Amino acid sequence: MKESLLASAFYDGDSRLAVLKFYDQEAGRFWHWKDNTGHRPYCYTRLERSELTEIAKRKDVVEILDEEREDLLNDRKVTLRKIVTTDPLAIGGGNDSIRDRIKAWEADIKYYENFAYDRGLRMGTYYTVSAGKVIPARKDLPERVAVSLAQLLQRNPPEFAPYLKEWAELLGEPLSEFKRVALDIEVANEAGRLPDPENPKQPVIAVSFFNEAERTVYLLRSGKDTEGLKGAPFAAEVFEDERSLLRAVMWKIMEYPVVVTFNGDDFDLRYLKHRAEEIGIPEAENPIQLERVASTLKHGVHIDLYQFFRNRSIQVYAFSNKYSDHTLNGISESLLNKSKVEFEGEIGDLPLAKLGEYCLNDSQLTFELTSTGGGLVMKLLLVISRIGKMPINDVSRLGVSNWIRSMLFFEHRRLGALIPRQDELSEKGGASSQAVIKGKKYKGGLVIEPKPGIYFDVSVLDFASLYPSLIKVYNLSYETVNCPHEECRTNVVPDTSSWVCRKRKGITSLVTGSLRDLRVSHYKPLTKDQSISKEERELYNVVTQGLKVFLNATYGAMGFETFAFYCLPVAEATAALGRYAITKTIQKSTELGIEVLYGDTDSLFLKNPSRDQITTISKWADGELGVELDLDKVYRYVAFSSRKKNYFGVLPDGTVDIRGLTGKKSQTPEFLKRTFYQALEILSRVKTTEDFERARANIRELLTKMIGDLKGKKVAVEDLAFNVMMGKTTEKYNGTTPQHVRAAKLLEDKGREIKAGEIIQYVKTRSPPYVRPVELARVDDVDADKYIEYAHSMFDQMLDALDFSFDEMLGATTLDLFWSG
Template identity: 55%
Template sequence: MQSTVNMSIAERIRMLCSDTYSLAPSLLVSATYDGEKRVAVLKFYNPDDDMIHVWYDKTGHKPYCFAMDEQAVLDGIRDRKDILAIERVKKADLLNDREVDMLKIVATDPLAIGGTEKSVRNMLRTWESDIKYYENYLYDNGLVVGLYYSIEDGVLKRHEYRVAENVDLALKKLIWDSIADDKASSEEFRNYLQEWAKLLNQPIPEIKRVALDIEVVSEDDRIPDANRARNEVIAVAMVGSDDRHEIFLLNRKGNSIGSKDALDANVSVRFFDDERELLRSVFSRMLDYPFIITFNGDDFDLPYLYNRALNLGIPRDEIPIALQRDSATVKHGVHIDLYRTFTNRSIQIYAFSHKYSEYTLNAISEALINESKIKFEGSIGDLPLYELANYCYNDARITYRLTTFSNNLLMKLLIAVARIAKMPIEDLSRLGVSQWIRSMLYFEHRRRNALIPRKEELEQKGHASTTAVIKDKKYRGGFVVEPKPGVHFNVVVLDFASLYPSIIKVYNLSYETVRCVHEECKANIIPETEHWVCKKRKGITSLLIGSLRDLRVNYYKQLSKDKTLKAEDKELYSVISQALKVILNASYGVMGADIFPLYCLPVAEATAAIGRYIITSTIKKCKELGIEVIYGDTDSLFLKGPSREQIESIAKWARKELGVDLDLDKQYRYIALSERKKNYLGVLIDGNVDVKGLTGKKSHTPQFVRDAFYAVVDILSKVNTEQDFEYAREEIRRIIKDYASRLKNRKIPLEDLAFNVMVGKAPEDYKKTMPQHIRAAQLLQEHGKREVKAGDIISFVKTTTPPGVKPVELAKVDEIDVEKYIEYMRTTFDQILGALGYEFDVILGASKLEDFFFTN
């Protein structure tokens, strides 16, 4: 590659985006479509030169869809200039277990298929016309994002690295075990195990990247408009994986320079008198990195830089940023917006164990890396220059650290998920898990030359045969055992390992196998339903989810603990196991959601029904063995005082009779169950406290209630015997009385009384109902304090003044509605105290709440 020393930014962008004809093995990371050239474009990351290389399709692949009505096709589109060909093809129709003749409509560009009023899909009944073109390209060519490919004379060639011998032996053992355990284990299933392992075991390289954060002058503390970009960019910080830490600072007259002492010694500060030169320098530096990392860069940082550059007269070909409908990318590489990634519920819950509950940079950083944003008084534009530099640098630094903690866990996780989902990293880092599973299934349909069914075809499969317990659900969900309220000592929790994926595998559940077309299968009824399952063929979902489940439980979890493997190999297998956990745990929820493209109600209902059957059968077996079940929640059972032999006996029975694995999940010294489901407090054997669903734990709860709650939890963690409760009771009484008294006497600071709630959408978008935090947000805007947008956290207190709430910035201590806060304390503590046999009002020394306010 030629030297870039004397190149202009525009020339460098052109060079970095030029076609590649020869390339050493590199990781496929992204795919897109070039509208001018009318071809698919792939991006490969080369670990040797730390650059992304762009490859333009040379196979002549074109956009297409399918139709069945020949006359409608001929009458509607035959003479259109954007239709290149109409071909007769044969496709496998999995729904009806037959081969069908289809018409393949080939077009000049994706918009001819879908996206405009005159698109083919708006004129005909079509199949597969709502898939992004570059996804089609990947599926048709069997290209897997996250795998290695070399390029020779412009032609792609898949490259595979050899894995360690004992890793290969472990896979062979898994395959032989699957034959021994299940004589019906088909060769097809074993092939899936091998294929998955082959692609997942490929090494994951270190990714060169830079985190970027910008600061902009704001007026009246309002967030600047990224589309108009009228205000100056006053600072840009970039923190790179190559240890380059830079701040680009606008030298504004009237701002003091401040002290450089606050900045780390390794930070380079570059001052600019001209904002255009600052932006050009930032763009030039961005080109040194194949991956750009931001937090909310889709909505703010990148569109602001792009539009500000245009406003200042910088030509488009000197701007490395490209704006899309709802995201932003970089022409030469990949942009990952961590805000979009961390708001993914499956990432939040299954990858990071719900450690964060708010989606701000500060909340996520505090939870995952124990770092925070820097607080300051006043306006960002008034800060001394070095203080501004430090503030901006800190944001970029913690953004970068979110991709490096636990040895680059997040980056590795994204690559592992890309291999499973068959989806570009930029897409999967922004889209929910339902889109990952959709892409995985679509890829598999293409591999089999199978037609992807239309939604209404799946709707014709049938109705629900059970009645939903929860309002607005279309079928009956999982089984929850009623809790036995009170304190229970020596409690063991048994967890059904990957329950729903196991059910999907063992019972052969898939859209084409549930209520299949074969008469001879109709006797194979699913318990508690009117549905039956196919006995003649394995379902596509059953094979995919089942093989992934077996690999995670019986292969990767073991490999991640194998002491004979190198540390980096064990780490890779741990990451893969985590990626599989995210997808597997979400699979049932996705398939039970009617917005999922392959949603099939009988499948969702069958999965839930079998889950209930497994739980109730296991409870029945526990009773036979003399084990008391005190609670059960969807895929786990809480057992009181079982022996080791009893645990082993129930696990062995479940595996043999039900085809599912029961694992020992937790052991509690004691657990306090309230009457409400999914609400309990348990003290584990090691003294750690497990709090589920209780208000005092929730992030929006005021700090003073949380402090009181955790003070009580700390007392309970020290209880070892039933006799210890008497001392604990007195301590709890003292703590609650003390906090309530301070509240009554208005001795608690406003900020500790604040409810912190995230704004789900812009305040003006709330029409029918007006939640409390939105009322507070409106007061903020009315008083000109700041503009409020979706994603902001509103801190408000409950007041005796209309409308009953005020933002902390506008409230006074004497306006606090003490009675409402005492009521909130009661709601919080009754959940624990009820299970312990205490009463909140009795602890306060009042027979009823009103008495508390009229006693000294």
């Protein structure tokens, strides 16, 4: 096999072996390598052999061995029993699994992960296979990069050296381009109802494929005219029957090692798979394989961008919150400046040319999301796959705490250390500080109350890697916080009753700390180094971004109860040191004569500081605290409330940073949405204090009019409709009935058939059942107070920061109405 990139792995249930997927960039295809080393599933237990007689007798147990492991929690070596089995299900996930019968260690790791960790396989890097053996194709670092690394090694304690070297080698390997196609399907649907991929009754009428070289749409003729297709901007192939269409789709999918979709896990691929079964296409011809959550490809890799983009860490740290709506349209508008083609009516009624265009547009947007910014998405997946030691398809679907889990599992295996059980970590004890926020188990970040008012030219400084830096500098890890050594107890963490080990470096501290240093002192400077090639700079740019996502997510994961290494005293110590760092920085700023307006956890709002002042503070933080402090953004102005700690800021380009319209954007009635955007528009135009006063008055006027219009019944019912999708049919709702379901029942009473997936438009009304479908509602039925209440919650934060209250305004309008009415 030629040098190929290890991109994925899976467990083959038929042969009971792990299979690796290597990508050959030149050939544009995957090679499969099936394990021939005799590796078998296993788990550990602390029980003695005499206590394992029942287990030893099982048919699925091959042997029980003694094995020595490093017990980091107790800082000693320990000999355990290693139970080796024929099948991963014998350990967990099957009937009567070993982990359900005895207390077992490392029994909840997927088998292919287990295999990859044991073999020290570095996902996302290059290998060759020779005489059946998998051999890493290590590459030397370019001269300039090696020098930079050597300097970094000198500045660090010796324990960090092997980590820094290993990471630099891993992350320095060249990136790969993946031959890929984006796919989208259209299904003939019934009025207002979404097709069901588990029970695909409607035919697939269009399938589009898009990449740089291909714009193809397969269309089902359905008795339509093919005239308009002649001048179409895509290659159309029209099929007389659905069976031939689907077979052609399967063949086309086989041509590509990587298929990209938007929501293909839940819809496109799932529908194709089941529909092909439904109309009798043999399984052998079907490249799609369904798992519980994912839809995968037997011959390649499927990336579902919906799963990738809805990952909060990707949204916040890789794309700086440029998108907030997780639909294809929302993300495309933000990242590509392009929209989905809008159309009214039934997709099945469209002429073939229009249908093809519509379908192609979706796959085009999907593809472009993976090619924009020099193919950032695919490259980021690859880099994260390297750091997380995880198949690229898993990276695209799983959350950050899974990436970190995988990274640390790999590290434990490399060190011959036993991976602790979660109950062992929770036995390390609770938190010592009182939680400030209700529902939190420990005291969180520090919040400095803002000084009310409006401020122009506000700089926001961000501790970009605050927590990873603290984890490194203060040696925080599950085994070092409250370690077993008596002599370490005096090394106390401020504001807690915990202590930190002085005798050994913690595993999390070594791993996270070395990644943090590489990002800040190695890769970031390299991205700007003109003496290395453009390709190398680009690689280091992606690496820097990947590290940013990883590092910023570390602390969040540590406070996450389901995280594999969740340990309360560690999360608490990290937060306490964060408060310490920000307090010190505020003191320093004040000394330098800079006014601190507001501080929250890891950011500080400074009133009009000079460039020099910012540089001085950053340098001080780096030297004194070992923490990176960056200028995050400069607001044209920020308004702080005297009521709560609410604020909003306006950026130089007029963008308003504000919460509001959260989560329920798509269901919010048009009328309220419109008013909200009008208010934002007013705020975005403010340039001076006088402007601001005028803006306040204008918004007051706008909202008074909104309330007046609602009370005076001047808004059309269509504009007041909430739009909510039926998750299931009405009779399947038991117990409390949500509002949209109550509305749907009223439609059913009128003889309409309501199906799962249908969007119900309803308004809130004054008489039982307090909702009505738009079709049946009149303006007089509308409950104005309910809408005013809803508007109240939408505008609350904005008004707080403007320093007037919704209630005040409501009082005013009541009087106005009284006098005018």
